[in-house]
Amino acid sequence: MHNLDAAGHVRGESQYLDDIPVQRGTLHAAVYASPLAHGKLNGLRLEAALAAPGVVRILTAADIPGENQIGGIVPDEPLLAEGHVHFRGQPVALVLAETEPQARAAAKLIEADIEPLPVITDPRVAHAQGELIVPPRTFRLGAPAAAWAQCAHIIEGTAESGGQEHLYIETQGAYAYPTEQGGVRVHSSTQGPTAAQRHGARVLGIGMHRIEVDVVRLGGGFGGKEDQATPWAVLAALGAYLLRKPVKLVLPRHDDLRMTGKRHPYSSDYKLGLSADLKLLAYEVTFYQNAGAAADLSPAVLERTLFHSTNTYFIPNVQATAYSCRTNLPPNTAFRGFGGPQGMFVIESAIAKAAEKLGVSASEIQRRNLLQEGDTFPFGQPAELCNAHACWQRAEQAFDLGSWQQEVDAFNQSSTLHKRGLAIMPICFGISFTKTAMNQARALVHIYTDGSVGISTGAVEMGQGVNTKMVEVAARTLGIRSNRIRIETTNTTRVANTSPSAASATADLNGKAVQLACEQLRKRLLALAADELCIAEEGLEICDERVLTAGHPVESDWEKLVAAAYWKRINLSEHAHYATPDVWFDQKTESGYPFAYHVYGTAAVQATVDVLRGTYVLDAVRLVHDFGQSMAPGIDRGQVEGGLVQGLGWMTMEELLYDEQGRLLSNTLSTYKVPDLYSVPADVQIEFLETEGHPRAILRSKAVGEPPLMYGIGGYFAVRNAIRAARPDVAPAFSAPITPEKVLMALCAPRPEAAPSTVPTAA
Ligand code: LUZ
Ligand code: MOS
Known part of the structure; x- marks a missing residue:
């Protein structure tokens, strides 16, 4: 069946939040946000803004009739700052005016009296200072401490992955209006209507039954509107409730970019042990998650990092520890993959490093350690109806991976100005909310x-x-x-x-x-x-x-x-x-059966690097994906294509940067590069794995939203392999995204053997 929304989208008839007809008397809202990343908020100067044309009222924390709190997992996030500010872009006041330009102009006239406090942006610094959002979590399997003695090879290292901006086409927004008997109806661009309703009720101090949240559709969410659509919906509801007038709040793109959280950057340490025949025997990993200034969904994201820390491999001895570290950045949040990709990048980095050290190809290690039916994940669940090998074998067959690698090698033999890299990226993603009750x-x-x-x-x-x-x-x-x-x-x-x-x-x-x-x-x-x-x-x-x-x-x-x-x-x-039947998890033992099923797949990614410039092209991605019995192959294929490209963007070009004062530097689309039509691989082939599907999937058609994003990790390693084809003596740090700047720096790394000849010698 074709997508029912297709015609409406193409004709421009589909209704988004901003298309809802505005009622007469509607007030327009603009947010005044903290200009500093950390400080004591001593006061606000609102006079100039209040006197500005069209301004009707300015709301601050003092106006909140209920609780000034929108924290979900941890109650640590005020709707409007009170006493302290904890990140640049934290909402402090809401200007209500007759028109949108008036509201935005007035918000610029507000000044805050803030006494600066030290700013932390690095999760390891936060960890060292004991700034943790929740206590750390550790998943264990086997006896890792004892296993090291049996390992023929042990490698250690660190891996860093950056954040990612959701860049939904429709920015955050809400339109609220009063209904009779003190109720509020809220149109919100949210993935979580009930979250908006629950927190709205909490902030207004009324029952949830008096708040109705309605959603037509979103112009993209990607996780960015799972939790973080809530503040804007609640702010609009607050205005509508207090003034008994409709209130519309739509974030301008720049506000959205600087005020909302993103994918969590991670910094991680790993130690991987292998047997002489390349079996993974032991894995120890520590994740430092950059949570930002409040919990938001970070503890759940952290948990999913642990669930996916061994990707699609069986490792009999595992110890994985994760810290959620509080920094003075906007609270980071859900983003397609939800911590899973960050965990998977680390094990793939460890395997790549082991391959380098042992002089074998990473795919050899990957292939020998794929999950088999009945293998146990490090949280106790067995792999059932496991398609890890089936996807890999189908990919080998369909894309003739052996010859492909030979072609790449042959190209690299004959070409000096361009070098190619091929990387294989097998994936495994657990389907279910890890919080069992949410299923x-x-x-x-x-x-x-x-x-x-x-x-x-x-x-x-x-x-x-x-x-x-x-x-x-x-x-x-x-x-x-x-x-x-x-x-x-x-x-x-x-x-x-x-x-x-x-x-x-x-x-x-x-x-x-x-x-x-x-x-x-x-x-x-x-x-x-x-x-x-x-x-x-x-x-x-x-x-x-x-x-x-x-x-x-x-x-x-x-x-x-x-x-x-x-x-x-x-x-x-x-x-x-x-x-969902059968799912459960026990946090005391960190084990259970959290996922209804897993989705598998194997991608091969080829990149070509320009050796002089450091630029690269992602030439081809060919993959086999485990759709089950797809009920809508067109839609599912589109989800894989979109996820793949979003993952490639995260791993190769999207470089999210904050300065040491917590200011977002990559705050426009000229400084934050997302994949466009020209950076999408020209050759994308998607094979549907033939299977029966899974009975816990609807109509045996498996979940498809997040898993394909992780194929993008293959893009990182394809580029890195190309660098190594040019410079086998260089081992670039595992630091994503692998931007052209980083590629160029790796290509230009000093050659140790060349150094003496360039040193002038005394005659
Ligand atoms: N949200 C959530 C998620 O609350 N729990 C999850 O397990 C999850 N996983 C992926 C994306 N969003
Ligand atoms: Mo999402 S990251 O499934 O909202």
Whole structure:
């Protein structure tokens, strides 16, 4: 089925937050944010702003009727700064004015009296000073301390990965208006409508039942709107609640860039032990996560780093420790992969370093250590229906990896100005929220008397095609055509207590709920048909709108059946609840069965480096991906392409930079490079692994949102391998992104053997 949103997007008809018609009397809001990264907030000078044209009111922490708190996992984040500021860009005041330009101009007139305090931007410095968001976590398997003695080779090192800006096309925003009896309705560009509702209620000091959050769709989220859409929704709600007027708040791009958190940068130490025949025997790793100034989702991100610290390999002895370090940067947050990619970059770096030291190819080590059916992850869950080998073998076969490597070697033999690198990147990603309780969803399905169907779920459409998938599930379950089905907005009054649309799990969780609801409705309608037709229910099936008995169409079609059901007073609505079975996790022992299943894949990435300039081209990515039985191959392929390119961007060109005072330097698209049409590999081939899929995946169609991002890690190693083809004597530090500047510096590294001849000798 094609993406239902495609035509609307192309014609410009799809409705985003900024397209909602604005009511008369709407006030426009602008945020005044802290100009310093850390300090004591002694006071605010608001007079000039208050006197500016069009300004109606300026809200500060003192105006909050409820609790000034929007922290989720840890209550450590005020909505508006009070007493102290902890990062540049932290919201301090909200200007409400008649027009948007007036609000923004007035916000510039506000001044804060801030006594500067020391600024920390480095997670290792924060760790050394005891600035931790939560206590550290350690996952263990086997007996790593004892295992080192058995290792023929031990390598140690560090790896750094940078942050990443979400750069959703639609910036953060919300539009709130008062409803009767002191309620507020909020339109928000959020992945988590319930989070906005819950924190709105907390800040306003009212019940959640008085706040309705509605989401049509998002112009991208990528995790950036899982938690961090909340402040803007709550600020708009606060204005609407206090002034009893509609309030619209949309962040200008520059504000969005400097005020919101990003992917967590990580700095990590690793130690890897191998046997003589290249089996990974022991792995010790310590992660220092740069959490920013408040917890946000950092503890959950940290946990997922541990879950993916061994990627798709079996290592019998593991000790992985992770620290969430508090710094004076905007609180970092969910970003596609959610800490998993950071963990996987470290083990891939360790393998690359081992390969270098032992004079073998990294792919040799990778291949020999892939997970096998029944192998245990370092958190106790066994690998089941494991496709690690199947993906690798299919890739070897489909892309003839052996010959490909020979071609690259031959090219490098004959070319001096350009060098090529090939890297293999196998992935494994766990599907489920790691917080077990979040793995639940509900769906509300109405069949109207004309046979049309309206469905509400907790799923938020953000370009990933989840609405199309929900239609597919309902159409298949009810046995009707998809054009009879409409997916309604995501609304907290129709479907309550939703988990955010995140963790790649949205289609699974909400789709299973839709399936359950539709199965109930179908059962009822078939019972009616059986009654009417005096035949056994078991022989009946609704199929493509005809009610079949033993394969033969009977009189009653869908519309007639629905109308008959109504007149017989049969319930044509259903509200179903789904909770993923079997998943659990025990934080005391750091073990359990946290994931419904895993998604596997293997990518091969080729890069060509210009040896004189340090620039490079990512030539080709060919990959085999474990989609299960894809219910929407077009959408799923698009998700893999998008994830891949986003991962390549993170690993190669997107360099997020803050100065020592916590000021974002890469604050425009001229200083922060994201992949564009010209940097996408010209040759991208995506093979669908043939499998049965997984029963815990909706219609056996596996989750596809996050896993492909990690193919991008292959881009890093492809470029690095190309550097090493030019300079086998250089071992560039494992520091992502591998920008052209870093490539050039590696290529120009001094040659030790050349040094003496350039030293002038005394005659
Ligand atoms: N969000 C979350 C996520 O709250 N828990 C998760 O496990 C997760 N995983 C990926 C992306 N978002
Ligand atoms: Mo996400 S990183 O699944 O919001």
